[in-house]
Amino acid sequence: MKNLGQSRDVFYVSDGTAITCETLGHVVLGQFSVTAREKTFPFVESDHKVDELIREINQSYERNGVKPLVFFSIVVPHIRTKLLASCAHCYDVLESVVAQVKGDLNMEPKPQLQRSHSVAKDSDKYFDRIAAIEYTLAHDDGVSLKNIDQADIILLGVSRSGKTPTSLYMAMQFGLRVVNYPFIDDDIKRLRLLPEFEIHRHKLFGLTIDPERLTEIRENRLAGSDYASTEQCLQELASVESLFRREAIPYINTSSLSVEEISTRVLERAGLKRRLF
Amino acid sequence: MKNLGQSRDVFYVSDGTAITCETLGHVVLGQFSVTAREKTFPFVESDHKVDELIREINQSYERNGVKPLVFFSIVVPHIRTKLLASCAHCYDVLESVVAQVKGDLNMEPKPQLQRSHSVAKDSDKYFDRIAAIEYTLAHDDGVSLKNIDQADIILLGVSRSGKTPTSLYMAMQFGLRVVNYPFIDDDIKRLRLLPEFEIHRHKLFGLTIDPERLTEIRENRLAGSDYASTEQCLQELASVESLFRREAIPYINTSSLSVEEISTRVLERAGLKRRLF
Numbered sequence: 001m002k003n004l005g006q007s008r009d010v011f012y013v014s015d016g017t018a019i020t021c022e023t024l025g026h027v028v029l030g031q032f033s034v035t036a037r038e039k040t041f042p043f044v045e046s047d048h049k050v051d052e053l054i055r056e057i058n059q060s061y062e063r064n065g066v067k068p069l070v071f072f073s074i075v076v077p078h079i080r081t082k083l084l085a086s087c088a089h090c091y092d093v094l095e096s097v098v099a100q101v102k103g104d105l106n107m108e109p110k111p112q113l114q115r116s117h118s119v120a121k122d123s124d125k126y127f128d129r130i131a132a133i134e135y136t137l138a139h140d141d142g143v144s145l146k147n148i149d150q151a152d153i154i155l156l157g158v159s160r161s162g163k164t165p166t167s168l169y170m171a172m173q174f175g176l177r178v179v180n181y182p183f184i185d186d187d188i189k190r191l192r193l194l195p196e197f198e199i200h201r202h203k204l205f206g207l208t209i210d211p212e213r214l215t216e217i218r219e220n221r222l223a224g225s226d227y228a229s230t231e232q233c234l235q236e237l238a239s240v241e242s243l244f245r246r247e248a249i250p251y252i253n254t255s256s257l258s259v260e261e262i263s264t265r266v267l268e269r270a271g272l273k274r275r276l277f
Numbered sequence: 278m279k280n281l282g283q284s285r286d287v288f289y290v291s292d293g294t295a296i297t298c299e300t301l302g303h304v305v306l307g308q309f310s311v312t313a314r315e316k317t318f319p320f321v322e323s324d325h326k327v328d329e330l331i332r333e334i335n336q337s338y339e340r341n342g343v344k345p346l347v348f349f350s351i352v353v354p355h356i357r358t359k360l361l362a363s364c365a366h367c368y369d370v371l372e373s374v375v376a377q378v379k380g381d382l383n384m385e386p387k388p389q390l391q392r393s394h395s396v397a398k399d400s401d402k403y404f405d406r407i408a409a410i411e412y413t414l415a416h417d418d419g420v421s422l423k424n425i426d427q428a429d430i431i432l433l434g435v436s437r438s439g440k441t442p443t444s445l446y447m448a449m450q451f452g453l454r455v456v457n458y459p460f461i462d463d464d465i466k467r468l469r470l471l472p473e474f475e476i477h478r479h480k481l482f483g484l485t486i487d488p489e490r491l492t493e494i495r496e497n498r499l500a501g502s503d504y505a506s507t508e509q510c511l512q513e514l515a516s517v518e519s520l521f522r523r524e525a526i527p528y529i530n531t532s533s534l535s536v537e538e539i540s541t542r543v544l545e546r547a548g549l550k551r552r553l554f
Contacts, residue, residue, distance in 0.1 A: 027350070033384065089381040094301070260294050
């Protein structure tokens with residue numbers, strides 16, 4: 001929910017997962033002062049489903065006196081026609097780009113149901129993806145350093161700097177094998193690089209965070225603890241950042257970034273290639 | 278890589294993560310017979326970076342004799358102008374939809390750098406997302422059934438039916454707390470519902486898979502094992518599907534679905550609301 005300006009019901013509608021509609025709709029709405037009440041309708045392939053959706057669209061219009069916004073992608077012509085006749089502003093998220101590509105390639109598009117998200121649907125990619133997720137789970141939070149020669153990247157940082165979600169996202173989305181290792185109490189006091197990491201130096205990447213943000217995150221987990229205290233957070237971050245600099249380990253500050261942004265920036269800075277699209 | 282028709286270099290370019298460009302570009306390319314060699318350029322915010330990109334675009338054109346395709350979203354006007362002057366077919370993934378929304382809302386858009394992926398960027402949502410990921414990790418693969426009253430959904434299925442990646446995706450993308458529980462040897466022989474699940478019946482959801490596909494996946498993991506044998510796979514699946522039917526547990530077949538599709542279908546069939554967009 002954005003909290004400025006107009007308020008609108010927003011529907012993401014597709015005959016597939018609607019992930020593309022959601023992704024694009026979000027970015028577009030981010031450019032307008034609109035409070036969006038969002039709802040997703042995936043797999044709208046039947047008359048029954050589109051009729052149900054249209055009822056909800058029309059109710060929204062009656063209730064609010066303004067048309068809801070619909071970001072959609074529908075292949076079947078008569079389902080599409082029905083949707084376009086509803087009381088909504090409808091935006092086909094693909095139409096314009098498909099038309100341009102069609103012209104440039106001089107080739108007819110073949111719209112197909114549910115080809116909307118190709119990640120890991122063919123068998124080799126499926127196995128790569130699953131293997132990356134499993135490897136990353138087995139190497140989360142310093143649990144194991146076995147087979148770290150197979151890692152694509154090794155993330156280092158204090159507790160709650162964003163290592164686990166970043167690791168899982170990079171595995172799931174990019175197909176990368178990620179080790180993540182937290183600096184904990186003992187490490188902090190006499191901070192040094194684990195000998196195990198020496199020959200993998202080129203794979204090391206640090207995450208850091210502002211002390212205020214770290215305190216906030218740790219308070220959310222263990223309110224009133226030493227662990228969450230400003231003093232502790234300051235000290236840990238100072239030690240770790242000093243290590244990163246001393247050892248020339250590249251690092252980024254995650255304070256104001258989403259997991260997607262952290263992952264993309266790490267990928268770029270580390271010069272890694274994704275194994276999946 | 279798709280393997281029909283023309284072959285093209287494809288670039289996804291953005292001043293943000295480029296996730297939107299990748300997502301949309303993929304779906305569009307899925308409608309054409311094009312073998313795509315894909316590369317992503319995120320955070321193209323400086324002259325230096327756009328110049329480097331343009332060099333690569335122009336090299337691609339010289340090498341292949343055909344223009345590469347560029348799916349892009351760039352806010353800064355002079356960076357955008359530079360890109361549009363390169364030897365590529367450039368597609369602004371947002372332009373057309375933004376123009377339509379602008380007209381319908383009668384409101385000026387405010388393009389902003391890096392507002393491109395809003396998932397969990399504000400603090401409450403960040404905490405929800407992290408909590409969902411942690412809960413789901415702690416309840417992966419039957420490791421623990423503690424606090425299952427807090428689960429949004431409980432996934433059941435044989436080993437390698439897709440439970441772990443689906444659980445993690447649902448946590449990361451939808452902010453849901455997922456328990457997943459495998460049926461293993463002992464369970465299979467005298468298959469029944471765990472007593473712990475009785476009062477959470479409404480949260481149970483089954484994943485199944487074709488025997489041939491299960492054998493293929495298990496062979497990839499443990500080639501030649503009993504575990505991967507057709508006989509074993511057939512027997513496990515028959516028992517588990519019979520349990521799903523007997524206990525009226527809704528279930529879907531994951532054989533030909535990506536993790537995104539499984540997750541979206543489970544969400545829909547289970548009538549769950551996502552906690553994040």
